[in-house]
Amino acid sequence: MSHSPAPPRHITATVTLACLGVFVSYLPVVGVSVALPVMQQALNASTAGLQWITDAFILPTASLLLTCGMIGDLYGRRKTWLAGLALFCLGCLVCLTAGSVVQVCVGQALTGIGTAALLPSTLALIGHVLPDPAARARAIALWTAALGLGLTLGPLVNGVIVEHASWRWIFLPSLVVGAVTALAGAVVLTDSRAERERHLDVPGQLLAIVAVTGLVYGVIEGGSAGWGSAEVVLAFLLAALALPAFVVVELRSPCPMLDIRLFRSAAFSGAALVMALTLFAQVGLVFALSEYFGLVHHASTWDIGVRLLALNGFTVVLGPLVGRLMNRATPGLLLVTGLVVGSVGALCVNLFQAGTGTGEAALVIAVLGIGIALAMAPVTTIAMDSLPHRLAGTSAAANSALRQIGSALGPAVFGVVLTHRTLETLPGHLAGSGLDPADQGEVLGLVSHVGIQAGAFLQLGTPEATEQARAAYGAGFTDALHTCALVGGAGMLLAAVVAFAFIGVRRRVAAPGKRPAAVS
Numbered sequence: 135m136s137h138s139p140a141p142p143r144h145i146t147a148t149v150t151l152a153c154l155g156v157f158v159s160y161l162p163v164v165g166v167s168v169a170l171p172v173m174q175q176a177l178n179a180s181t182a183g184l185q186w187i188t189d190a191f192i193l194p195t196a197s198l199l200l201t202c203g204m205i206g207d208l209y210g211r212r213k214t215w216l217a218g219l220a221l222f223c224l225g226c227l228v229c230l231t232a233g234s235v236v237q238v239c240v241g242q243a244l245t246g247i248g249t250a251a252l253l254p255s256t257l258a259l260i261g262h263v264l265p266d267p268a269a270r271a272r273a274i275a276l277w278t279a280a281l282g283l284g285l286t287l288g289p290l291v292n293g294v295i296v297e298h299a300s301w302r303w304i305f306l307p308s309l310v311v312g313a314v315t316a317l318a319g320a321v322v323l324t325d326s327r328a329e330r331e332r333h334l335d336v337p338g339q340l341l342a343i344v345a346v347t348g349l350v351y352g353v354i355e356g357g358s359a360g361w362g363s364a365e366v367v368l369a370f371l372l373a374a375l376a377l378p379a380f381v382v383v384e385l386r387s388p389c390p391m392l393d394i395r396l397f398r399s400a401a402f403s404g405a406a407l408v409m410a411l412t413l414f415a416q417v418g419l420v421f422a423l424s425e426y427f428g429l430v431h432h433a434s435t436w437d438i439g440v441r442l443l444a445l446n447g448f449t450v451v452l453g454p455l456v457g458r459l460m461n462r463a464t465p466g467l468l469l470v471t472g473l474v475v476g477s478v479g480a481l482c483v484n485l486f487q488a489g490t491g492t493g494e495a496a497l498v499i500a501v502l503g504i505g506i507a508l509a510m511a512p513v514t515t516i517a518m519d520s521l522p523h524r525l526a527g528t529s530a531a532a533n534s535a536l537r538q539i540g541s542a543l544g545p546a547v548f549g550v551v552l553t554h555r556t557l558e559t560l561p562g563h564l565a566g567s568g569l570d571p572a573d574q575g576e577v578l579g580l581v582s583h584v585g586i587q588a589g590a591f592l593q594l595g596t597p598e599a600t601e602q603a604r605a606a607y608g609a610g611f612t613d614a615l616h617t618c619a620l621v622g623g624a625g626m627l628l629a630a631v632v633a634f635a636f637i638g639v640r641r642r643v644a645a646p647g648k649r650p651a652a653v654s
Contacts, residue, residue: 147322148263149273152256153280154315155215158222159249160281161308162191163541165288166242167421168438171428172301173238174587183235184587185354185549188421189542190239193350194246195253196538197343200391203254203532204334210325211255211262218251219316226309230302241305253534261518262326268461271515275457278511282449290443293436335391341380342391346539348373353546392532401520402532404636405513409533410540411629412473412513415622416506418544419480420445422552422618423499429589430488430608441492444500448507456511465512467639472512473630476505480626483619488608505626516637548618555614556586556607563606569599577603586611 170184179187206214225244232238260277264270292304352369359366384390397403420442427433427441459468479502486495517533560581564574573594581588589607594600 144324145263148259148324149276151215151315151319151323152259152273153277154311155219155252155256155319156277157280157284158219158308158312158315159245159252160284161288161291161311162226162242162245162305163285163288163417165292165304165308166191167424167545168289168428168435168442169292169296169301169304170424171587171590172296172435175590176301177235177238179235180585180587182354182549182585185545187235187238187242188545189350189354190242191246191249192538192542192545193347194243195250196535196542197346198247198250198339199254199535199538200342200532201334201339202251203258203534204391205251206255206258207327208334210327211258212319212323212325214251215255215259215323216316216319218248218255219312219319220248221245221251222248223309223312223316224248226305226312229305230309232302245308250534250538253537257514257518257533259323259326267519270518271460271465271511272457274515274518275453275460275511278456278514279450279453281510282446282453282507285446286443286450289439290436293434293439296435333389335384335387335389337383338380338387338391341376341383345373345376345380346542348376350542350546353543353550356550392535396532399520400636401516404632405517405520406532406536407636408469408473408509408513408629408633409517410536411625411632412476412506412509413537413540414544414547415476415480415540415625415629416445416544417541418548418625419483419502419618419622421545422548422615422622423483425552425586426486426611426615427495429586430611432590441495442499444496444503445506446503448500448503449510452504452507453511456508460512460515464640465515466633466637469509469512469516469633469637470630470639472505472508472510473626473633474505476502476509477623477626477630479503479505480619481623483622484616486612486615486619488605488612509629513633548621551618551621552586552611552614555617556610557582559613560606560610563609564603567602567606569594569602569606573599573603577607581607586614 167188170187173179173187174184177183202214202218222245225241225246225248228241228244229238230241232241256277257274260273261270264273291307295301295303295306348369348371352366352373355363355369356366381394384392384394397406423442423445424438427438428435431437433441456468479498479500482498482501485498514533557578560578561574564577567574569577576594577592580592589604589611592600592603592607594603
């Protein structure tokens with residue numbers, strides 16, 4: 135079924151509000167991460183607790199995206215978009231009044247649920263008013279730039295707030311912008327639904343939640359409780375059982391939450407895997423670099439935000455250019471180029487030392503940021519163009535779900551790597567630090583008990599001993615950062631190989647009227 139073209143003014147308003155929606159949803163992602171050192175001291179949180187503050191947002195987002203995409207198709211994308219903003223604002227309000235790690239996690243979970251409703255609805259709203267693939271590619275580039283703007287401004291705004299007020303106020307800007315955006319959308323947006331009848335897939339949703347939550351819980355708790363502990367083994371077992379069960383249920387369901395047959399499209403499958411791998415590396419490196427600048431360089435929250443500015447800032451600056459390039463070159467070529475450049479940037483983090491200057495660090499982070507900027511809009515466009523137009527909501531939800539699963543695993547895996555590698559290399563650095571054995575044992579015991587956050591308040595009996603201890607800790611942490619760089623670089627390089635194999639570099643933006651055939 136075709137629909138009449140939307141008026142230009144309505145198209146502009148819809149794209150603007152869709153971009154505002156994704157901007158709001160991504161404000162807290164890195165913004166909260168750079169405030170973690172301050173929150174750790176204020177709330178006396180462990181390393182695992184800090185990872186949960188991050189993943190309490192990402193887990194419900196990843197788990198509920200597909201269902202929210204279906205709800206939007208079924209009941210209306212505008213309603214889902216508005217409900218997402220309402221839940222997002224409620225979560226910010228809970229965090230504003232938080233006095234414990236648990237309450238922050240509850241608030242983060244609510245904002246995560248809201249984001250799960252926002253992300254697929256924003257892309258589906260764009261897909262509905264812009265059926266022309268070339269125009270949609272340009273709009274998706276703006277959508278990606280808005281995402282990058284949220285990731286860029288979050289740390290900077292939060293840095294200013296934390297410098298002059300309580301960490302709780304970092305959630306106020308998101309609350310205000312979210313509320314204003316919701317009011318504008320309630321007046322301006324018109325609704326749209328899928329053109330075929332759909333039903334909620336409760337068994338599929340429950341299995342998706344178990345699989346995603348079990349996997350991330352196992353990774354996070356495995357680093358602290360031990361990989362052989364009963365709870366960690368049980369979490370991985372549940373995830374291993376839930377994933378194949380989810381596939382079986384979806385294949386048999388008359389109205390699946392995620393039609394597994396969609397993965398018959400090589401471009402869709404490749405884009406999904408590339409999205410997960412890229413966000414795994416990107417968000418994981420943001421987590422690791424934020425901790426490095428905070429714990430080794432003892433940078434303020436504002437300084438951390440400035441140093442990470444190039445990582446997401448180039449997505450904003452280059453967004454319009456990438457949108458035009460996709461119509462002149464090919465999205466696949468831009469995607470592979472961006473992933474290779476990004477992997478080079480990630481691997482260059484191996485050049486960092488405990489005393490690396492801001493200029494050298496900014497140059498390396500800029501290379502990583504340029505790679506990500508070149509890759510994000512093309513991979514989103516490829517995912518949206520690889521399926522029939524009627525499946526825009528499903529495509530957007532699946533695209534965002536894989537994005538969030540990668541984002542959830544990034545901090546979880548990189549947090550474990552940072553902790554284990556720091557503890558593994560620290561004794562050697564302490565032995566050569568000049569500290570006496572008693573002080574060495576005190577430092578190692580503190581880091582073993584508290585985790586890597588011990589670097590924020592490492593203090594010994596004399597200034598000289600404290601300086602020696604901090605130097606040894608910084609060297610050990612930097613060794614751990616190098617391992618994270620290898621993991622992140624390898625992840626992006628693998629994503630480039632997947633993109634080349636499944637998508638290729640010759641695939642152009644689909645011409646109008648040449649959408650892929652329906653999946654039978």
